[in-house]
Amino acid sequence: MYETDTDGELIRLALRGDRGAFSAMFARHGKAVYLYAWGMTRDDRDAEDLTQDTFVIAWxxxxxxxxxxxxxxPWLLVTCRNLARNALRARRGHLALDESLLPGDRTRQERVEELTWVREAIGRLGGxxxxxxxxxLVEGYSYAEAADHLGLSTSxxxxxxxxxxxxxxxxxxxxA
Structure with missing residues (x-):
C-alpha cells in the first residue's frame, strides 16, 4: 500500500496517526540518511544515533x-546535518579548558581569569x-529554533x- 504513496501522502497519513506510513517513510529514506550521517561522522554508532534522532524529530x-x-x-538530510553539527559543537563545548593551548605570556592568565568570570556570570543567570x-551560543541554534525548542517567541x-x-x-x- 505505502510503496506507491508520495512522501506528502505518507506525512498526511502519519499526521492522522498511521504509524505504518511513517515506517514506510523510514524504509524509503532511512538508508540514505544513515549513509549521509556516516559520511559526516565515519562512525557506525554515531551515524545510527543521528539517523534515529533525525526520524524522531521528523515524527x-x-x-x-x-x-x-x-x-x-532533503528536509531529512538538512535535519541530520544540523544534528551532526550540534553534536560536534557539544563535544567541543564539554572539553576542559587546556591552559597550554593559550598564549604563554601574561595574556594567558588574563584569558583564563576572563573565561572563569564568563562561566561564573553565565552560572548566575536564571535557568x-x-x-x-x-x-x-554553544549549540548554534538560530533564535527561531531556540524559541521553538523552549516554547518562547523569537523576540x-x-x-x-x-x-x-x-x-x-x-x-x-x-x-557586577
Missing amino acids: RRLRGIRLVDASAL MDQRVVHLC AVAKRLERARASVRRAVRGE
Whole structure:
C-alpha cells in the first residue's frame, strides 16, 4: 500500500496517526540518511544515533516537513546535518579548558581569569536564560529554533540573549 504513496501522502497519513506510513517513510529514506550521517561522522554508532534522532524529530515535526520535488529526503538530510553539527559543537563545548593551548605570556592568565568570570556570570543567570545561552551560543541554534525548542517567541529569545550578553560583559569588566 505505502510503496506507491508520495512522501506528502505518507506525512498526511502519519499526521492522522498511521504509524505504518511513517515506517514506510523510514524504509524509503532511512538508508540514505544513515549513509549521509556516516559520511559526516565515519562512525557506525554515531551515524545510527543521528539517523534515529533525525526520524524522531521528523515524527515530532510532521507538520513542518518541507517537501522538495515531492520528497522529504532533503528536509531529512538538512535535519541530520544540523544534528551532526550540534553534536560536534557539544563535544567541543564539554572539553576542559587546556591552559597550554593559550598564549604563554601574561595574556594567558588574563584569558583564563576572563573565561572563569564568563562561566561564573553565565552560572548566575536564571535557568531559562542559561538555556537560551546554551542553545544559541554553544549549540548554534538560530533564535527561531531556540524559541521553538523552549516554547518562547523569537523576540523573547533575542531579548534574553541580549540581557545575558550585557550581564556577562558587566561581570567581565567587574561592574557586577
